[in-house]
Amino acid sequence: MKYFNYLLIIIGAIIAMYAKGGEQQNQYILIVGIVILMIGIYRIAKTIPSRTKSEDDTNV
Numbered sequence: 001m002k003y004f005n006y007l008l009i010i011i012g013a014i015i016a017m018y019a020k021g022g023e024q025q026n027q028y029i030l031i032v033g034i035v036i037l038m039i040g041i042y043r044i045a046k047t048i049p050s051r052t053k054s055e056d057d058t059n060v
Helices: 002-021 027-047 053-058
Strands: none
Touching (some): 002 027
8 A cells, every 4th residue: 555655646746747848738637647646645644643742842
């Protein structure tokens, strides 16, 4: 599942760059690429645990 999230990010970035590269850019393809990219980033961010209270006190 972890590799699927990375694959979503890579595919989304490639689609977004492809849509942006041409002189006649297609905004719909760009939007789809950005959405896929953001879904991948969101799915990875969900797996990162939040900081605990004890960690916050040591960084102050």
